[in-house]
Amino acid sequence: MKKIEIITRPHIVEDVKQALTAMGVLGMTVTQVKGFGRQRGHTEIYRGAEYQVDFVPKVKIEVVIDDERVAAVLDAVTKAARTGQVGDGKIFVMPVDDIVRIRTGETGHDAI
Amino acid sequence: MIQAGDTAFILICAALVLLMTPGLALFYGGMVRRKNVLGTLMQSFIMISLVTIEWVYLGYSMSFGPDVSGIIGDLSWAGLAGVGAAPNPDYAPTIPHAVFMIYQCMFAVITPALITGAFAERVRFSSFVVFSVAWAVLVYNPVCHWVWGNGGFLKAMGVLDFAGGIVVHLTCGAAALASVMVIGPRKDHGRRQFFPHSLPMTLLGTGLLWFGWFGFNAGSALAADGVAGSAFVATHLGGMAGMAMWTVVEWFYQGKPTTLGAASGAVAGLATITPAAGFVTANSAVLIGLTAGFCCYWAVVLKSKLHFDDSLDVVGIHGLGGVIGTLMAGLLATKGVNPNGADGLFYGNAAQLGVQALGIAIVGVYAFAVSYVVLKLVNAFMGLRVSPDNEGIGLDVAEHNEAAYSE
Numbered sequence: 119m120k121k122i123e124i125i126t127r128p129h130i131v132e133d134v135k136q137a138l139t140a141m142g143v144l145g146m147t148v149t150q151v152k153g154f155g156r157q158r159g160h161t162e163i164y165r166g167a168e169y170q171v172d173f174v175p176k177v178k179i180e181v182v183i184d185d186e187r188v189a190a191v192l193d194a195v196t197k198a199a200r201t202g203q204v205g206d207g208k209i210f211v212m213p214v215d216d217i218v219r220i221r222t223g224e225t226g227h228d229a230i
Numbered sequence: 231m232i233q234a235g236d237t238a239f240i241l242i243c244a245a246l247v248l249l250m251t252p253g254l255a256l257f258y259g260g261m262v263r264r265k266n267v268l269g270t271l272m273q274s275f276i277m278i279s280l281v282t283i284e285w286v287y288l289g290y291s292m293s294f295g296p297d298v299s300g301i302i303g304d305l306s307w308a309g310l311a312g313v314g315a316a317p318n319p320d321y322a323p324t325i326p327h328a329v330f331m332i333y334q335c336m337f338a339v340i341t342p343a344l345i346t347g348a349f350a351e352r353v354r355f356s357s358f359v360v361f362s363v364a365w366a367v368l369v370y371n372p373v374c375h376w377v378w379g380n381g382g383f384l385k386a387m388g389v390l391d392f393a394g395g396i397v398v399h400l401t402c403g404a405a406a407l408a409s410v411m412v413i414g415p416r417k418d419h420g421r422r423q424f425f426p427h428s429l430p431m432t433l434l435g436t437g438l439l440w441f442g443w444f445g446f447n448a449g450s451a452l453a454a455d456g457v458a459g460s461a462f463v464a465t466h467l468g469g470m471a472g473m474a475m476w477t478v479v480e481w482f483y484q485g486k487p488t489t490l491g492a493a494s495g496a497v498a499g500l501a502t503i504t505p506a507a508g509f510v511t512a513n514s515a516v517l518i519g520l521t522a523g524f525c526c527y528w529a530v531v532l533k534s535k536l537h538f539d540d541s542l543d544v545v546g547i548h549g550l551g552g553v554i555g556t557l558m559a560g561l562l563a564t565k566g567v568n569p570n571g572a573d574g575l576f577y578g579n580a581a582q583l584g585v586q587a588l589g590i591a592i593v594g595v596y597a598f599a600v601s602y603v604v605l606k607l608v609n610a611f612m613g614l615r616v617s618p619d620n621e622g623i624g625l626d627v628a629e630h631n632e633a634a635y636s637e
Contacts, residue, residue, distance in 0.1 A: 162425070163484045165494050165543060166527055167534040169423045 119214040119230065120188050124179040125151065126199045126207035131177050137198035138181060141190060144230070147180040157204045176207060182214055182230055232317055233324040239454035240325050240333050246445025247336035251278055251343055253438025257497070258347050260431030261490075261542050263424060265624025266351045267431075267634045273346040273358060280359065281339045284366050286310055289338055290331050292371035294321065297381025302372055320380040322452040333449060334374075341370055341398045347542030348406035349413045349614075351424075352621055355629045357612040364604045365405060369597050373401050377589070389589035390563055390572055390582070392461065393450035395505020395556040396593050403549015404597035406540060412605040413614050415539030417621045424541075429489055436493040440469055443500045447507040457568050461507040464515035465500065468507070471519025472499015472526075479527045491527075494547060498526035501551035502558070509563035509571040518558045522551055553590055560586030 124134060131148060138146060152173040159171040183191055192209060200206055217229040255274035262270045281289070287308055295303030307313055310331065318327040342362045349358075376384040377391050384396075391397060416424070426432060447465040451458035476495025481487040502522035503515055510518065529546035540546065560583035563574040573579035608614055615621070620628035627633055 163480070163486060163488050164426060164490050165488075166480050166484060166491065166531045168484070169425065 119182060119217065119227070120185055121180060121182050121212050121214050122188070122191055122195070123210040123212070124181075124195055124199070124207065125153070125176050125209075126179070127201070127205065128175055128177050130199045130201075131179065133198040134179055134195055137194040138191065141187075141194055143181050143183060143191065145181070149178045149180075151176050151178045155205070155208070174205070182217060184227065184230065231324065232315075232326060233453070236322075236324040236453045236455075237326060237329055239458070240322070240329050240449055240452060243445035243449025244329070244333040244336050246442045247333070247340065247449065248278070248442075250336075250439050250442035250446065251275070251340045253435045253442055254340060254343055255435065256431050257435030257439055257493070258350060258432075258542055260428040260433075260435060261347075261426040262350050263624070264427040264635060265626055267427060267626065268632050269355070269625025269629055270346070270350050272355070272630060273350075273353075274343040276359065277339050277343040277362065280363060281342060281366055282335055284363055285335045285338050289366060289371050290334065292367070293338075293374040294331075294334065294379050297375070297379060300381055300383035300386060301375070303375050303379055324453055330452065333452075337394060337398060337446070338366060338370055338374070341394075341402050342366055342405075344398070344402040344544060344548055345405045345409065348540045348544040349409045350541040351625065352416050352615055353413065354612070354614060354616050355625075357608050357614045360612060361604060361608045361614070364608070365601060368604060369401055369405065369600050370397075373397055373593050373597065376593070384589050384592065387588070388572060388582070388585050390509055390559045390586065391505045391556060391589070392508040392559070392571075393447045393504045395502075395552045395559070396589055399501045399504060399548045399552025400556065400590060400593055401597040403545050403552055404594050405601035406544035406549060408598050408601040409605055410538060410540045410545070412602060412609060415537070416541065417618055419539045420537050426490065433489060433493055436496055440496060440500060443469070443504075447504055451508055457508050457570075460567050463512055464503055464507045464510055467512055467515040468503025468519035468522070469496045469500040471516045472496055472502065472523040475499075475520045475523025476527050477523075479524060494530070494543070495523040495527070498522045498547045498551050501548050502526075502555035505552065505555040506559035506562065509559055509568050509574075511562075511564065511567055514558075514562035514564075518555060518562070521558065522554055525554055526550055553594075556586050556590055557583065560584075 154172045159174045162169045218225050219229040251274055255271040259267045259271045291305050291307035292303050295307040298304050313327050313331050315326045317323050322330045374397050376382040377397050448458045448462035473492050473496040476491050477487045480491040499519035499522045503518050526547050529550045530543050533546050561575045563571050564577045572582050575583045
């Protein structure tokens, strides 16, 4: 099992959600986060003075899926979230040792 | 003899000028951080109460009462004694004396509120209240008498100040400069960036200020006549030109036209046209507004480079605007617009420019020096600043036990 962590633009969340649910991903967690990548943030101007904004608003979408679906999910998310502009975000893939569904006590694949 | 039209007009103008103070509160309130918005709004709002009571029992008589040596009015009108329905021919022969008094009251209210932009986000409310009352008594009232009071020495010298370039904008700009020097910069100034928390609020405030400014300037004709109409037009043209110029300059140098720039340019233009509003032609008003937009933009940029923490740019916009407008009245005033005014340099009267400059120098030095001393005294006895902890928490909770926005 793998956890897919997608950091992307806030206004892209609905597109990513639709792409994931269309391919049968059953649940996800969305968090509002702030951060910056290699390009840093952006510049704002107040009364002619420039201010550097490093931490820009992003969302973090987390899903857990079976190993064999990873490639398809990455492909779907990339298509849905790509604008081609700086700031599209990143996807992290990490191993998941086990899962427990709290309500039933099911574990592993059955708990996804 | 009382004229119904004039009276109705000045009553409405008084209401318009009152509206400028809540407008200013929103203008400033949007530019501070969210934890200080109520504290900032309160510093303007409380003036409506505080200065009005000072005005009724002290200020009006000191400013406009019977002259003592050209320096100050005596206190025979304190408590509004004799200020009733009958007109005072020295100031406005066609409106009730009480109407003139309440109109002038609104100017006295907004002027100390303007200063608060300089020390926003870091001053104790109690010390601020004491400073503001002392400032109204020791700076606003005497300067108002000198420039506008019957017998005032600057008025006798022929200084032109139609609606408050010297009395309002220069005095508050000088006090702002003194307060920045005495109070010092905000915690973390230069290390962290302070972003405005709500520019829509600032733009709403700008709109209310602009609306009220018609009462401020046109009403200063003290009659619904041709001079009032001319001042109304000049006011609008000054604001529009200030907005246009600031936007163009910022667009050129920063790459994008900003809403805060447009609002700042408008206020700079409106402040700058104020002393000249009833004395200049439409074309001159446009020129004054353009000059204001250009100069005030660079003054604010210079402040950033000097790391001077005049939080909301009172010196660069109101102080400098008051100076430029007063000087330009000395260049562009013409009796063709206002027979009771004077001609400026461009209309053959070079001496007027010198008189204007002298007025600026005297009032500028006086307002700065007295403000500085009052601030030092208040600081010594009460402490001007909130504690570093409370500055971190923000004025809203620390000084008022309120929060503007729930989580």
